[in-house]
Amino acid sequence: MSVVIDPEYANIIENLGDPPEEPITDVMTIRNWANALAVRSSGAIPWPQGMQESTHPATSKDGTSFNIHRFLPLSVQEDSEAAPHRAVIFVFGGGMISGSVEASKGFIAIFAQMSQTQVFAPQYRIAPENPYPAGIEDVYSTIEWLQSNAQSFNVDPARIIVFGQSAGGALAAGAALMARDKGLNPPLAGQCLRYPMLDDRTTAAEGDPRVKYMTWTPFFNDLGWKHYLGGKEKWERTEGSIPYYAAPGRAGALHGLPPAHIGVSTLDIFKDEDMAYAARLAAADVGVDFHLYPGVPHGFDGPHGLEGFPAMRLGKELWENEARWIMKF
Numbered sequence: 001m002s003v004v005i006d007p008e009y010a011n012i013i014e015n016l017g018d019p020p021e022e023p024i025t026d027v028m029t030i031r032n033w034a035n036a037l038a039v040r041s042s043g044a045i046p047w048p049q050g051m052q053e054s055t056h057p058a059t060s061k062d063g064t065s066f067n068i069h070r071f072l073p074l075s076v077q078e079d080s081e082a083a084p085h086r087a088v089i090f091v092f093g094g095g096m097i098s099g100s101v102e103a104s105k106g107f108i109a110i111f112a113q114m115s116q117t118q119v120f121a122p123q124y125r126i127a128p129e130n131p132y133p134a135g136i137e138d139v140y141s142t143i144e145w146l147q148s149n150a151q152s153f154n155v156d157p158a159r160i161i162v163f164g165q166s167a168g169g170a171l172a173a174g175a176a177l178m179a180r181d182k183g184l185n186p187p188l189a190g191q192c193l194r195y196p197m198l199d200d201r202t203t204a205a206e207g208d209p210r211v212k213y214m215t216w217t218p219f220f221n222d223l224g225w226k227h228y229l230g231g232k233e234k235w236e237r238t239e240g241s242i243p244y245y246a247a248p249g250r251a252g253a254l255h256g257l258p259p260a261h262i263g264v265s266t267l268d269i270f271k272d273e274d275m276a277y278a279a280r281l282a283a284a285d286v287g288v289d290f291h292l293y294p295g296v297p298h299g300f301d302g303p304h305g306l307e308g309f310p311a312m313r314l315g316k317e318l319w320e321n322e323a324r325w326i327m328k329f
Helices: 007-016 027-043 102-115 134-148 167-182 218-228 271-283 313-326
Strands: 052-059 065-072 085-091 118-122 155-165 190-194 260-267 288-297
Touching: 007 288, 027 102, 027 218, 052 134, 065 102, 065 134, 085 102, 085 134, 085 167, 102 118, 102 155, 102 313, 118 134, 134 155, 134 167, 155 167, 155 313, 167 190, 190 313, 260 271, 260 313, 271 288, 288 313
Parallel strands: 085 118, 085 155, 155 190, 190 260, 260 288
Antiparallel strands: 052 065, 065 118
């Protein structure tokens, strides 16, 4: 099996130097490492002119308080007298065990600017301190909060799109399933999933040559799922024991879900699960806009320490495709 490597990524690999002699295995060390990479990459993105950020308190299903950050681009500010706008709920990534709105601010702000959309980003709870269902309850509570407060923000409650990046993709897709099952009214307008982490059963075959080029490895992936699912090892996660709200790739019926945009790359451990989810959505008559980006790894637009604006040409293509899709609503 030959591996296609994008020339820009090949150059980045060459300049990275040798990997650490001892792989990181402690979850808190992984969190600190991942957060540091995200902060560095996010901070390298120029802050959009006129972008306003504000923080708003909310309460989750279990009574826990959390903050929702609003990113208001200049284009929306200048159109304040118009009819209610669309809005995006942005769920940051971090492998279930790391990440924050603060660490992702640059990515969220540029997304708001490019899509000409106000964005609401919940500071959802992460594992291992807060395993499932804490995070998805925070995200779903954000949807309900925004619908309830839509008039205050000049938001059309029927034009709310949930967006999830990496692990945030699991929460976004899970929240979309939850909204369907609960009969959310009005329903979500769409779900935009950026290289989403959807299925806890995913692994890489022994000898898979792509593994050496992965920025998010099979080990990290399984560790993230283990902590998110309350410490369950892979062999303990039997059919029926894991709710599909936690791992949307396990969902049996995908009918009645909002249209989806999914982007993933060929050197991403999530490639096969994302392709399968897109195909199953399409088979359930759900509109799907799917993009596969060749020769680049997970987080190829930057959050894994790949600095730039964005890190690679294909990262810019990903952002532009997402923005065009969002602006259809």
